[in-house]
Amino acid sequence: MHFTINGRAFEAEPDIRASLLDLLRNELGLMGTKKGCDHGQCGACTILVNGRRINACLTLAVMHQDDDIVTIEGLGAPDKLAPLQDAFVRHDAYQCGYCTPGQICSAVGLLSEVEAGWASHVSDDLAAPALSRAEIAERMSGNLCRCSAYPNIVDAIAEVAGVDGASVTEAEVVAA
Template identity: 75%
Template sequence: MHFTINGTLYQVEVDNRVSLLDLLREHLALTGSKKGCDHGQCGACTILINGRRINSCLSLAVMHQDDDITTIEGLGSPEDLHPLQAAFVSHDGYQCGYCTPGQICSAVGMLDELKKGWPSHVSPSLRDVDLNDDEISERMSGNICRCSAYPNIVDAIRDVAAAQA
């Protein structure tokens, strides 16, 4: 099997049962993506496939050959942070940090969905979508933070969304 992850081509042999998350963490030592519930409920494993956010725990690696996979390691580096990484730092958008890679990957995908004009459950109209705090909370509801850093996470995402707008 070969996979393009963060722009690098990897060639690996994997069992059919290996999830995309276990491929990243256990086979390729890309441990930024975290395993929380392993059942698609917590969002800690969120990564981007062809630019779309998904739960990597609920996906088989064998089904993603040739897909363009981006993990937290591919978004930025300690010397060159992605704007969302920088915003999470400046707004203190975490306590323990375990959910943070998933939160940031999810926010990257979410802002892209917003750019495409996708509505959400809380959008008053399905036609025009404005980003406000209710929209951020609704759109990020697939990412749980047990430390409950939600107010600062919303602040970080709002800042980046405003800068992109």
């Protein structure tokens, strides 16, 4: 089977029961995407498939032949960080770092969703949703952080998105 991951072609014959996460980590050696709960509840395995964020643990690898797959390794390099990666570092939004790859991939997807005009549960205007700190918190609610760096994560995303205003508190993020 042919896979396009981070702009590179890969050939693999995964077990038909293997998740995309297992293909990435175990067969292709792309260790940036983390295995958290393996049940789609924590978001640590969030990647981008055809520009949309998904939990790699919940989808079969064989379903993604010829899709455009992007993992954290495809977003930047140690000597040239992507804007969200740089913002996460500057805002200390990575803490232990385990959830960070999924958080950053999810944030990339979030920004694309807003740019496409997709509303969320907290959007004030369904026709033209505007990104706010509450909107960021809602849209990131599928990604858990055991270190509780939520305010820093929202700050990093807000900076890259150009959202003004005071920092969101952890209680506001958890409540979203």
